[in-house]
Amino acid sequence: MLVVGPLGVGKTTLIGTVSEIRPLATEAVMTQAGARVDSPAERSKTTTTVALDFGRITIDEDLVLYLFGTPGQPRFLPAWRDLARGALGALALVDTRDLAASFDAVGHLEDLGLPFAIAANVFPGSPDHSADELRSALDLLPDTPLVACDARDATSSVKALIALVRHLVHTTTETS
Numbered sequence: 001m002l003v004v005g006p007l008g009v010g011k012t013t014l015i016g017t018v019s020e021i022r023p024l025a026t027e028a029v030m031t032q033a034g035a036r037v038d039s040p041a042e043r044s045k046t047t048t049t050v051a052l053d054f055g056r057i058t059i060d061e062d063l064v065l066y067l068f069g070t071p072g073q074p075r076f077l078p079a080w081r082d083l084a085r086g087a088l089g090a091l092a093l094v095d096t097r098d099l100a101a102s103f104d105a106v107g108h109l110e111d112l113g114l115p116f117a118i119a120a121n122v123f124p125g126s127p128d129h130s131a132d133e134l135r136s137a138l139d140l141l142p143d144t145p146l147v148a149c150d151a152r153d154a155t156s157s158v159k160a161l162i163a164l165v166r167h168l169v170h171t172t173t174e175t176s
């Protein structure tokens, strides 16, 4: 599974929260050189993923998920074509304080034909949009799952992954 979304939305956090192995992270310090183009909503953020995150979670005895987190910056979008090869689906994290920042990621998943679920991460100051408003803003298909998520919380993050797995089981059964 891919875990995608814009800069600082919580991809590395979610994989670290749920992984049963020590997660692989490729964090690098964000420098002045990138300040003009890299502006995370979370001002306190000092590092960013520069290659990928990797973690693993066992859902049940038949199902083990390998989680690949992408970098968040739009300039890394081409890199995820490689990460997406062989992926079954994606969890797309969105920050409702800046929905437009998620359009690229969601559009890219659609271009790749990769089924996905949306996890709206709640941050301090997140506006209180209804599910219908979020669906309409992100132009989601009716069957695309949309769940609220706190990437720092294991139960919440696992629930988001389960919503994705359910969706994948459903879409695969329908198309087979």
Ligand SMILES: Nc1nc2c(ncn2[C@@H]2O[C@H](COP(=O)(O)OP(=O)(O)OP(=O)(O)O)[C@@H](O)[C@H]2O)c(=O)[nH]1
Pocket: 005, 006, 007, 008, 009, 010, 011, 012, 013, 014, 042, 045, 047, 048, 049, 050, 070, 071, 072, 073, 121, 122, 123, 124, 149, 150, 151, 152
């Ligand atoms: N309130 C809140 N904070 C979060 C959540 N997820 C992550 N954070 C915080 O947001 C910051 C950024 O999280 P990261 O996990 O590094 O974000 P990322 O998406 O991997 O960022 P890039 O790799 O730079 O694209 C961290 O300080 C997290 O503690 C969330 O669901 N809720």
Ligand SMILES: [Mg+2]
Pocket: 011, 012, 013, 048, 049, 053, 069, 070, 071, 072
């Ligand atoms: Mg990251």
